[in-house]
Amino acid sequence: MEIEIIISELDFYLIEKVxxxxxxxxxxxxxxxxxxxxxxxxxxxxxxxxxxxxxxYNIRMLNRVSKALGLNSYDLLFPSKLLSNDLVKIRLKLKKQTKRKHEIDDAGNVVKRFDILSVKPLSENEQKRWDAKDKKNKLDYLRIL
Known part of the structure; x- marks a missing residue:
């Protein structure tokens, strides 16, 4: 299954990092x-x-998560450099889960639940539609493709 979501690039990074x-x-x-x-x-x-x-996550929850994970610095949670974009459209191909417990590959990396097919910043017009109060013209968070 392929989906497309609109999310802050930083939020997406933090969710995956946690x-x-x-x-x-x-x-x-x-x-x-x-x-x-x-x-x-x-x-x-x-x-x-x-x-x-x-x-x-919000900042308060990230603080609580950091403590629960035993982190001694926020450096382990946040990216080492500023991310290029604010809101992005991310197209994902979801993988079928065969096990409930998450896996770590031979290189020590967590196996992803999806493949990232594309990441595109929102255009100026899309940004306006995302921020719109009018639900008729507002962009949806999720599109199933």
Whole structure:
């Protein structure tokens, strides 16, 4: 299945980075345990990590997540340089999940749940439509292709 989402490039990065750090943590930290550690509902992390749902972390939650993961610096969470774009359209090809537990490949990388097919910044017109109050002309967060 292919989908296209509109999201802040930084939000997308942070969601994937938290997922990676969570899965690589020793011992393995599942979504429910992380949610319990930061004091949110059991489905909170799952909603954020699901690219079909328009949920994201806020700064307060990132602070709590960092502590729950045992990070000693925000440097491990944020990108080392500024990202080029604000809002982007990301086209993803979702992979079929065969296992519930996440996998780490032979190189020590977390196996992705999707392939990124393209990342494009929103045009000026698309940005206006995204910000529009009028729901009729507003861009949708998710398109299933």
């Amino acid at each position: 997922r990676e750090l969570r899965i690589k943590s020793e011992p393995y930290l599942d979504q429910v345990t992380l949610a319990q550690r930061i004091g949110v509902s059991e489905g909170y992390i799952g909603r954020i990590e699901n690219p079909k749902i328009q949920s994201k």
